[in-house]
Amino acid sequence: MYKGPTTILSENRKTNCSIDLPIAGHCRPTANCSRACYAKRGPQSWPLSSRKHVWTSQYLASQNITRLCHECHTRTAVRLSGSGDLLPAHIPNLIRLATACPHTIFWGMTRKVEIATAVNKPQLPNLRILVTVDATSPAKTWDYNGTLCYGPRHPADTVPNDPRILTVFPAHYIGRIQKGTLHHPKDCPAVWHRVKGCAACKRCYTWWKG
Numbered sequence: 001m002y003k004g005p006t007t008i009l010s011e012n013r014k015t016n017c018s019i020d021l022p023i024a025g026h027c028r029p030t031a032n033c034s035r036a037c038y039a040k041r042g043p044q045s046w047p048l049s050s051r052k053h054v055w056t057s058q059y060l061a062s063q064n065i066t067r068l069c070h071e072c073h074t075r076t077a078v079r080l081s082g083s084g085d086l087l088p089a090h091i092p093n094l095i096r097l098a099t100a101c102p103h104t105i106f107w108g109m110t111r112k113v114e115i116a117t118a119v120n121k122p123q124l125p126n127l128r129i130l131v132t133v134d135a136t137s138p139a140k141t142w143d144y145n146g147t148l149c150y151g152p153r154h155p156a157d158t159v160p161n162d163p164r165i166l167t168v169f170p171a172h173y174i175g176r177i178q179k180g181t182l183h184h185p186k187d188c189p190a191v192w193h194r195v196k197g198c199a200a201c202k203r204c205y206t207w208w209k210g
Contacts, residue, residue, distance in 0.1 A: 002051045008059065008068050009075075010052075010082060014190055014197045017075055018082025018108075019060070019068075020044070022053040026084040028111050031136040036152040036171045039083035053084060061089035065097060073101045077205050079198070080108030080129065086115050094119060098127035107205035111137075113144045120146065128208050130166065147207060153187075155180040166207050 009017045109132045119129040151169025168186040
């Protein structure tokens with residue numbers, strides 16, 4: 001029986017630390033998202049990682065998140081749903097977490113407009129979610145009146161000239177961008193290895209601060 005992880009936060013070279021969640025029962029993928037999903041292969045897909053994702057989702061929907069608050073309060077920024085996606089049951093504790101750790105920025109992406117709307121509604125100074133779109137996103141997702149990110153961007157994709165799009169993520173895996181991909185002005189610099197990671201850029205978690 002799985003007794004829980006040593007730490008709730010997960011570590012990686014790009015985002016530094018994140019709260020990782022399951023794919024199954026959580027994601028609402030587009031065709032392009034499903035095709036490029038990094039959480040379906042590699043370390044994120046290993047049995048121990050999958051068990052941790054399930055445990056973390058259940059924990060984030062629980063009554064007591066003291067342990068997670070303790071892990072987060074010394075962090076500069078924590079990526080939400082580094083894998084998988086958020087559920088409505090997670091939102092009350094996300095708001096509690098951001099309130100309990102005012103010096104930590106909680107940021108991330110979702111393909112669910114209702115999740116972004118609920119998370120962003122309180123307008124906490126250290127909590128925001130971007131809505132992710134791509135070439136295969138349904139029209140109703142594009143109706144979201146908020147800040148977007150675009151990805152995965154395949155070589156044949158044309159990124160709309162939409163001021164709501166903050167960052168573009170070229171399709172990549174294990175640090176390698178798809179062959180034939182040209183640079184877009186809004187591309188994530190970490191994907192192109194122009195900066196070491198999110199902490200060196202901060203674009204995706206400082207956009208609402210003006």
